[in-house]
Amino acid sequence: AKFYRYLIAHNTGPINMEHIIIIGGGVGGALAHDLALRGFRVTLVEKGELLSGTSGRHHGLLHSGARYVLHDLKTARECAEENQILRHIAPDALELNDGLFVALDEDDMVLWDRFDEKCHEAGIPHVPLSASQTLAMEPELVQTLKGAFRVCDATMDAWRLPLQFFATALCNGARIRTFSEVISIRTSGRSIVGVEVMDHRVNRVETIGADLVVNAAGPWTAKVAAMADIQIPLRTVPGVMVSVPARLNRMVINRLHHAGEGDIIVPQRNLSIMGTTAWMAADPDTVKIPSDHVKRLFELGNQLIPGIMKYEAHSVWHACRPLLDAGEERDPMRISRTFDCLDHAERDGMEGIVTVLGGKATTMRAMAEKTADLICRKTGRDLCCRTSEVALKPYRTYYEYH
Numbered sequence: 001a002k003f004y005r006y007l008i009a010h011n012t013g014p015i016n017m018e019h020i021i022i023i024g025g026g027v028g029g030a031l032a033h034d035l036a037l038r039g040f041r042v043t044l045v046e047k048g049e050l051l052s053g054t055s056g057r058h059h060g061l062l063h064s065g066a067r068y069v070l071h072d073l074k075t076a077r078e079c080a081e082e083n084q085i086l087r088h089i090a091p092d093a094l095e096l097n098d099g100l101f102v103a104l105d106e107d108d109m110v111l112w113d114r115f116d117e118k119c120h121e122a123g124i125p126h127v128p129l130s131a132s133q134t135l136a137m138e139p140e141l142v143q144t145l146k147g148a149f150r151v152c153d154a155t156m157d158a159w160r161l162p163l164q165f166f167a168t169a170l171c172n173g174a175r176i177r178t179f180s181e182v183i184s185i186r187t188s189g190r191s192i193v194g195v196e197v198m199d200h201r202v203n204r205v206e207t208i209g210a211d212l213v214v215n216a217a218g219p220w221t222a223k224v225a226a227m228a229d230i231q232i233p234l235r236t237v238p239g240v241m242v243s244v245p246a247r248l249n250r251m252v253i254n255r256l257h258h259a260g261e262g263d264i265i266v267p268q269r270n271l272s273i274m275g276t277t278a279w280m281a282a283d284p285d286t287v288k289i290p291s292d293h294v295k296r297l298f299e300l301g302n303q304l305i306p307g308i309m310k311y312e313a314h315s316v317w318h319a320c321r322p323l324l325d326a327g328e329e330r331d332p333m334r335i336s337r338t339f340d341c342l343d344h345a346e347r348d349g350m351e352g353i354v355t356v357l358g359g360k361a362t363t364m365r366a367m368a369e370k371t372a373d374l375i376c377r378k379t380g381r382d383l384c385c386r387t388s389e390v391a392l393k394p395y396r397t398y399y400e401y402h
Contacts, residue, residue: 005353011195012161018379021045021195023092023182023224024216028355029165030387032215036172037390038372044174045197047181048185048369050166051159054218055361057319059241059266059275060095061252062086062154063362066101068337069118070111070258075337076122079362083152084162086365090392093161097267099153100134101126103146104303108256115149126151140305142247153252155266156361162391165364169232170401171393185213185227185353192228196286212375215355219284219320225355230348233325233359236284239276239333240293240318244311248272253304259333262300271314274301278332284320324358328366339363341371343378354378 020035022028025046027047050056065079087094103109119126127150134148135141179200186194186207195208219226222232247270255263266273274297281287294316301308319329323335339359345351356371369385376383 011251011352018211019209020212020214020375021210022190022214022216023195024052024053024218025176025178026216026218027359027364027367028214028216029162029169030364031356031371032164032169032176033172033392034365034368034372034385034387035172035375036169037225037382037386038376038381040375042168042169043193043210044176045180045182046176046178047200047209048171049178050176051162053220054164054321055152055364056158057317058158058361059264059273060156060268061160061264061266061362062156064151064153065124066097066099066115066119066123066149066151066153067254067259067264067297069115069124072124072336072338073118075360075363076124077117078338078358078366080122080124082363082366083154085388086156086362087154089388089390090161091375092394093157093164095155095267096163097153097155097233097251099151099254100138100148100150100258101151101254102134102141102304103256104142104144105146106196109146111256111258111262112147119149119151124151128298134346138251138253140307141253142304142306148258150251152255155252158361160395161233162364163359163395163398167393167398167401168390168397170398172308177401180313182224182227187228187350190350193349207345211352213353213379214371214375215353216371218357219322221322221355221357228350228352228353230344230350232342232357235323235332235335236281237278237321237323237335238281238284238287238318239278239321240297240316241273241275242316243268243271243273244308245314246270246272246311248305255304261333262297262328263304263350265301265304265308272305272308274298278321280332281320287318287320288337289316289318289374303387308385315398319380322357339367339370341367343374345378358401
């Protein structure tokens with residue numbers, strides 16, 4: 001005990017005795033990995049199974065950033081950087097199949113030069129292709145297309161990639177508790193001191209003490225924050241995805257226009273996933289799939305790959321995007337996909353709680369890095385991030401350790 005007190009007092013190494021509780025089993029896995037590498041004690045609690053929320057329900061596109069260059073350059077740059085990092089630290093969860101941004105008509109061609117310019121500005125590698133070159137690569141595309149840009153999109157496994165973060169966190173000492181729902185946040189004055197958790201496996205309530213709590217609950221972030229009387233600037237934007245039982249494209253297909261509904265087709269194993277729609281919702285727990293969205297996705301997908309209409313839906317699902325409040329912006333497709341960390345001691349006068357929100361599956365590692373950097377500043381630790389260099393454990397390791 002004297003030895004540990006000496007290390008903490010003199011800040012001589014990465015041994016930290018602070019206990020960090022992370023609420024949320026999505027991006028929280030990347031944060032648990034980062035904090036464990038820096039020497040913190042970490043407990044992650046998830047109300048259900050890991051990845052049962054937004055982080056396990058997307059279409060699996062590892063973004064090059066090109067989707068956002070026309071209206072959200074900050075997110076485009078974030079995706080471009082993280083795309084390259086994930087290729088290095090987690091290659092086993094990726095299919096490096098590249099992507100195409102396809103111009104279907106003259107309206108799309110109007111954006112050709114601007115798309116080229118913005119990709120250069122964001123640092124996104126891209127190669128212009130003629131119509132014949134495009135069709136040689138993807139013969140199922142509509143034959144009347146005008147051309148395309150090839151970019152470094154890829155396909156990620158929506159479960160296996162984040163499980164690699166969880167697995168590596170476990171190997172470095174983090175605790176991960178599933179089916180453990182936070183039902184209240186414990187305070188002492190204007191400080192958070194822990195959480196009260198319902199363990200649904202044994203139907204028992206217990207209190208877990210913490211030096212700091214991280215709210216990483218995705219679309220439920222505002223509900224968690226409300227337990228501490230904190231308001232969060234969050235927009236909940238659900239979207240529907242549909243898969244068909246055939247792999248119709250080898251590469252990721254995007255339409256070259258301003259980001260909209262149904263303009264992406266992602267190949268996943270032997271499926272093709274069409275996505276996505278978008279609308280505003282008040283409560284992620286009451287979202288239902290609108291009856292016309294599946295038909296709409298087929299119609300929009302058919303504009304890119306005409307053969308898609310002959311297939312029945314293999315599966316239909318939705319996910320709720322937790323987006324930063326964009327003020328007056330009402331178009332859910334134009335709200336930025338960037339992310340932020342909120343220190344509620346500075347923002348709300350409540351010590352001991354930090355919130356991370358926004359972002360994408362592609363940028364989960366960067367979200368974790370920014371949050372862990374904030375935690376280090378709050379705890380007086382000068383500990384650098386190593387997650388951009390440390391290769392992640394195989395996803396199967398999670399089941400061996402857990």
